[in-house]
Amino acid sequence: MRVGLITGDPGHPVLAAAAAVLERRGCRVEVVPFGAGAGGAGGGGAGGGSLADVYLLKARTPQALALARELERRGAPVVNSAAATELCQDRVRMAGLARGAGLPFAATLAAGPLGELPGQEYPFVVKSRHSRRHDLVALVDGAARLRELAGQWPQEEVVTQPYVRGNGWDQKLWVVDGQVFAARRRSELSSGDGESGSAAEWEPSARRAALALRVGEVFGLQVYGVDLLDGAAEPVIVDVNAFPGVRGRPGAPEALAGLALRVAGERGRFGASG
Numbered sequence: 001m002r003v004g005l006i007t008g009d010p011g012h013p014v015l016a017a018a019a020a021v022l023e024r025r026g027c028r029v030e031v032v033p034f035g036a037g038a039g040g041a042g043g044g045g046a047g048g049g050s051l052a053d054v055y056l057l058k059a060r061t062p063q064a065l066a067l068a069r070e071l072e073r074r075g076a077p078v079v080n081s082a083a084a085t086e087l088c089q090d091r092v093r094m095a096g097l098a099r100g101a102g103l104p105f106a107a108t109l110a111a112g113p114l115g116e117l118p119g120q121e122y123p124f125v126v127k128s129r130h131s132r133r134h135d136l137v138a139l140v141d142g143a144a145r146l147r148e149l150a151g152q153w154p155q156e157e158v159v160t161q162p163y164v165r166g167n168g169w170d171q172k173l174w175v176v177d178g179q180v181f182a183a184r185r186r187s188e189l190s191s192g193d194g195e196s197g198s199a200a201e202w203e204p205s206a207r208r209a210a211l212a213l214r215v216g217e218v219f220g221l222q223v224y225g226v227d228l229l230d231g232a233a234e235p236v237i238v239d240v241n242a243f244p245g246v247r248g249r250p251g252a253p254e255a256l257a258g259l260a261l262r263v264a265g266e267r268g269r270f271g272a273s274g
Helices: 013-024 062-073 082-087 091-100 143-152 206-219 252-270
Strands: 002-006 028-031 054-057 109-113 124-128 137-140 157-162 169-176 179-186 223-230 235-242
Touching: 002 013, 002 062, 013 028, 013 252, 054 062, 054 252, 062 082, 082 091, 082 235, 091 157, 091 206, 091 235, 137 143, 169 206, 169 252, 179 206, 179 252, 206 223, 206 235
Parallel strands: 002 028, 002 054
Antiparallel strands: 109 157, 124 137, 124 157, 169 179, 169 223, 223 235
């Protein structure tokens, strides 16, 4: 069996560990190039080479998404799909889908360029409209902070969300093929003690785990992350990420490898290999 990795970082811990599991099970794991001019690459590129049995889409660049769409057009299974991955890059579309499905997603309003942000009631959270690595996520607690951010990101298209006052910890839930992994991480927006991004063990309630699984059903995702905060009456979803890192979660690489095997096996039953 052949597994293609669409990624700009094949050494990422969860991918590398999952690849090792797959190779121990006799699979051939290949990194698929997706940059400019890579369409004709062999090993399952979009230019006509033989297809792998399944592709794992970790990259989110326009080139990677274009490759994933072409592979899907040719009949290859891609996890997550190009459409689901692209949806999770637009926080306005993401919030609209979630709230339309009855999920408790934070009210998310498109606000245009940060340098032209209309008047807001402080505090509020501002985020890049288009989710990506090193995007903008910040608490705006007054006019001075807003001017500072606008000076740094004047043309950044942003959204705003209400500030949910929590305990300084973000609840991170990651789902891989129906298996839920979780941790708490010190919030980037927290002004309390502790280093931003530091992690702590945490076991989600059955209600929160069920909420995370429901997100996958609504968004058509098989590998994804859900960021939760404690709202006044119920958990509040503040972000959904397609194919996150799932770092340091025992069992996650094995779950990812198992997902690849399952999807490839289904393709073998229902469609001919390329």
